[in-house]
Amino acid sequence: MPSPRFTVAYALTPKKTRSFMQQKLEAQARSRGITFVALDRNRALIDQGPFDVILHKLAGKEWRQELEDYVQKFPDVIVLDPPGAIQQLRNRQSMLQDVADLRLTDSDGQVRVPKQLVVVGDSSCIPSSVAEAGLKLPLVAKPLVADGSAKSHAMSLAYDRFGLSSLDTPLVLQEFVNHGGVLFKVYVIGNAIKVVRRYSLPDLGEGDQVGFGVKSFPRVSSAAATAEEADLDPEVAELPPQRLLDCLVAELRTRLGLSLFNFDMIREGGAGNCYYVIDINYFPGYGKLPDYELLITDYLVELARRKGKKLGSGGPALAFEESPSAS
Template sequence: MVPPASSTPFHLPQADVLRVGMILPLKKARKGRMQELLMSQADGVHVVHVDLDLVDSADDIDAMYGHLDVLLHKLAHDMVFESLGEAKSIKNMRTMKEYIAKHPHIRIVDPLDGVRLLTNRQDVCVMLAALAKSSGLAFSIPNYAIIDSIEAKEAAIADINSGKLRLPVMAKSLEACGTDASHLMQVITRIEDIQALEIQRPIMLQEYINHDGRLYKGYVLGKDVIVSERTSLPNLQENVSSPVEFDTQKAFPTAASFDLPVSPKHESKGITQEMQDSIQAIGRAIQRATHLSLFGFDVIIESRDQRELVIDVNYFPSFKELDDFDAKMRAHLKVNEMC
């Protein structure tokens, strides 16, 4: 394939320059933290945007972008849509597997199998549950059920009636990214609203754990684990309102969304050193289990028992809280081994 005039030209690699092919959708490459990487060749790291829409084979990538030492990718979305049968994503993943097979010594950030695991919420829960048992760390995950049929829905309702699964619950898609539904969640507090759910695609029902409206986000970039605090959803009980749907990429619902009186806000107590050490240890344990070096994870602390629960893990987050992202990412890309 002959590259169009607007594509990134390549030059013969210099001995002291690390050439990194960054694979992500063009609209994402043009904004946010990724733009910082593309704007300069600081620290001997030259990042070029590899646009999979412009190539059909490994040979096309070689011809258009030349020698690459590292592939930095965000193929999670293509992995999701490949599993859903989308032709473009099937082509993109086929091209990447062909390129990796052709260049077996190129460093991949991050391993495809580990990234694929994070695209499915059930797989993430299975991984986290096993890790909680094997790591010796004091964390857990909320109880959950997968409903993909009328029979599975009836079984989940039976679990609620027996106390095995407690209301409220969060209803989520199994796809953790990529689809419109992956960012939409629904808080359900009444059993009749679970009975009314239409099962068009598999749904995860995850117990809603009261956590005083505080969420702790961990960001892993190589050997660094950064912890920040955010406002989260209010404390709830069962049978308080009709379902409340929200987009996780926008502002979270408040007590008023559930027709509850406005209660005093739970003020931040700050992140203690003990809390930071504990959350960082969880991040490193997930890293060892998945062999990933770029991911985010969410931790809440249960109001009643002060248990730490991991409620989400996602690949290659925005790293908005990391002031020196560009320098840290460049340093990480120069590391020859996975963390």
């Protein structure tokens, strides 16, 4: 008797569709009894389906209303993830609030957020606002809105008061924390955690003439800047403790109400047990993550089991039934 199918409809931007909906994902999912269906954006969502899961990365009030209407009609559908939960990550003023509120205990480390300031007014007021807030230069400048666009990922390093006045608002200013030039990208897919290293901004020596004005960085943690095979100092390259990641991810999943996200983490000074979360992204570029198709499929199989659907093992995929964690 054939296994029941589990239908996952997706509504993604063209760019996200190309990076995420790769042949290896569809083949892996098909072997486990999962079918992906592209939603027809020229038809009303409520007239399509029914589906077991709706996977999306679209924004806007109209889309949010369509999803709400669909859930009213098909209450058993699983929406990944709820638009209301995603909204918090679209604004860097609220993005890190849940991390700032954390008080992790017995987790093999500390997790903090950089001291930061939100500026929405005229750029000429930035130097005085920074002085009043007691922030120390240099400062990392990031756009306030984090909508997944290339512009929202652009960042700058402001070295002096003159540089601050040239920045575009609205923005978030974060104190720069030396971290050994390595950033950890922590990917979350349901209960699975995967960590990869990326090169980041180099450390700045105290009192050094490190620069003046503003220096722009299009995206310091891009896939091209991988540090997985680099010859790094072992202490700098060491991944965050698994126990710390497990505790942090469990808290964030609950507080954010999300299942598909990643966050950028740095280790203060490149050594020790004090870490900073500096950014959180919804539905990140999973296509760049090795074996992402196995992690995504495993999570969808788990969702099917929660709904009472027992899917097939899919032959070769059986060896990957348990979602791997960071190692």
